[in-house]
Amino acid sequence: MADVKLLGTWPSPFSYRVILALKLKGIDYEYIEQDLSNKSPLLLQSNPVHKKIPVLIHGGNPISESMTILQYIDESWPETHPLLPADPHERTVARFWIKFAEEKLNSASMVFRTSGEEQGKAVRETVELMEILEEHAFGLLKEKEFFGGEKVNMVDLAYGVMGRWFDAIEECSGVRVIDPLKFPLFCGWAERFNEAPVIRDNLPGRKELVDFYKRRREMLLAAAAAAAAAKSN
Template sequence: MGDVKLLGTWPSPFSYRVIWALKLKGIPYEYIEQDLLNKSPLLLQSNPVHKKIPVLIHGGKPIAESIIILQYIEEKWPQNPLLPSDPHEKAVARFWVKFADEKSLSIWKVFRFSGEEQEKGLKESLEMLEIIEEHAPGLGQKKFFGGDKIGMVDLALGLVAHWMGAIEEVTGVQIMEAGKFPRLEAWMKNFKEDPVIKENLPELKDMLAALKRRREIHLASK
């Protein structure tokens, strides 16, 4: 177990992306919780550029940024693949992974801000959801973006599946109107009911308390 370590923080969706990938691959690892208000020497040494989690340490060598970590895990441990084998399908999946990673950050604008900035985040979040609902390949036809098994696109969109609802409750801002995104709603249900995901999700009540505290800190610092 000591050969693979994960530096993360609870309840970060970016940490959970990596946790899910390791669990799906069956890779044993040691999880090391990080306090981002008092960053450990190991975190600062492992990610000296951004000083952020998650960081995967494999054989003493660190890899930073959740999507890059997922790509590393996929290449290092090819069992239970997270990407298609067909080159074109793989390229399409990577496009949607990049889209999800970049565009889902708009949901954090709803969480971190109020007023005009929050409205901007809401507008961007709705645009993202509409694009996924209309254009994401396979959505609504199979259980997951990659087919009948969870793939990297699903992991990249984990924030939408579980954290978005908690952010709506904490902020009082409705991002995803019920019934407006039926294909996406079906995917969210399938994703959270998958045994590996279900067993590795933060408890909603604990997450709400943590997000409420974090939002208060963000707003007080503005």
């Protein structure tokens, strides 16, 4: 039985942050798919506060929240593929942009979860967020392929959800947020990230993601409409 287990769900970008980190490090693990509509006793026991995935279990000890898990992985297996820079200043800058991703990226999900004026507001806010990232975060890359130089690091993994996943979300939401002409640095990085061998070989298929998010969006909008109708009656 594997000493390392990962509880996750296949469509989750947060699960894939951990999967990709484990693959980059060459760590053997057992993946245990979770049904979030019927949460397993193992998930509830391992993350009793938030009851969410992903959860990494190492030697029987659970760790939750994707970026916290990545930091744990890097500190527990420091000998292969470091995920943070050795230089103190570069490490601090990396932590800043990781924290920014954690605080801001979830707001972009409102593009997918809403329609009409509410969606329009979410699109505008996401474009403003992208303008900041294009200038101040992806502008740091200059001649580098990734935030880790020639290798993918923790900052790349933090923003990787904006590549394959946001592309799928744009398609099923019927809006265009990431304009390659307006955000060339981000789009160039996203293409390199998705084509990096370990990343490319372990990402979910685009069609599967689009199909999943189309169904999910229909369910969310139907539930919102039903709630609004109930409130007006």
